[in-house]
Amino acid sequence: MSKNIISAVFDSRSEAESAVGELRGKGIxxxxxxxxxxxxxxxxxxxxxxxxxxxxxxxxxxxxxxxxGIGAILGVAALAIPGVGPLAAAGAIAGSAIPGAAAIGAxxxxxxxxxxxxxxxxxxxxxxxxxxxxxxxxxxxxxxESNVPAETVREILSRNGGHNASQPRMxxxx
Numbered sequence: 213m214s215k216n217i218i219s220a221v222f223d224s225r226s227e228a229e230s231a232v233g234e235l236r237g238k239g240i241x242x243x244x245x246x247x248x249x250x251x252x253x254x255x256x257x258x259x260x261x262x263x264x265x266x267x268x269x270x271x272x273x274x275x276x277x278x279x280x281g282i283g284a285i286l287g288v289a290a291l292a293i294p295g296v297g298p299l300a301a302a303g304a305i306a307g308s309a310i311p312g313a314a315a316i317g318a319x320x321x322x323x324x325x326x327x328x329x330x331x332x333x334x335x336x337x338x339x340x341x342x343x344x345x346x347x348x349x350x351x352x353x354x355x356x357e358s359n360v361p362a363e364t365v366r367e368i369l370s371r372n373g374g375h376n377a378s379q380p381r382m383x384x385x386x
Contacts, residue, residue, distance in 0.1 A: 218366055220370065223343075225249075231373070232247065245353055248299055250344065305352065353369075
């Protein structure tokens with residue numbers, strides 16, 4: 213587990229969009245953000261330039277990124293994970309999930325293994341996999357070299373509806 217990786221899962225696209233937008237507004241660099249969500253509509257891959265190589269990326273991840281104005285900045289990869297199905301990943305986690313150019317591929321070790329490799333604790337990785345399977349959206353921030361304090365990142369994720377294994381979902385005012 214990396215102490216620099218701060219993460220949460222969101223129950224809705226709008227919550228994830230709000231959190232990512234607020235993080236970007238506080239100065240979190242796009243390269244420090246990662247997002248994973250279900251890709252029910254097919255697969256879209258980028259070549260790293262922000263240009264789509266194929267059509268069909270699910271609205272969930274595309275909306276979370278596009279709504280925050282960073283979709284073109286973060287590379288997006290389509291992942292096929294045995295037992296989980298199609299996912300779309302963006303940001304640092306997309307680059308590490310598939311070595312070399314972003315491309316459609318199966319991730320060895322499943323989603324929990326990929327999250328653990330990204331720096332997420334065992335307990336949270338298992339929790340996130342269950343929530344992502346149910347349609348949740350995972351968001352993480354590498355706060356290691358950020359000018360935004362880790363506690364501020366945690367508070368932003370939580371206030372926008374983010375939760376993890378040790379911090380259950382907070383009630384949000386609608």
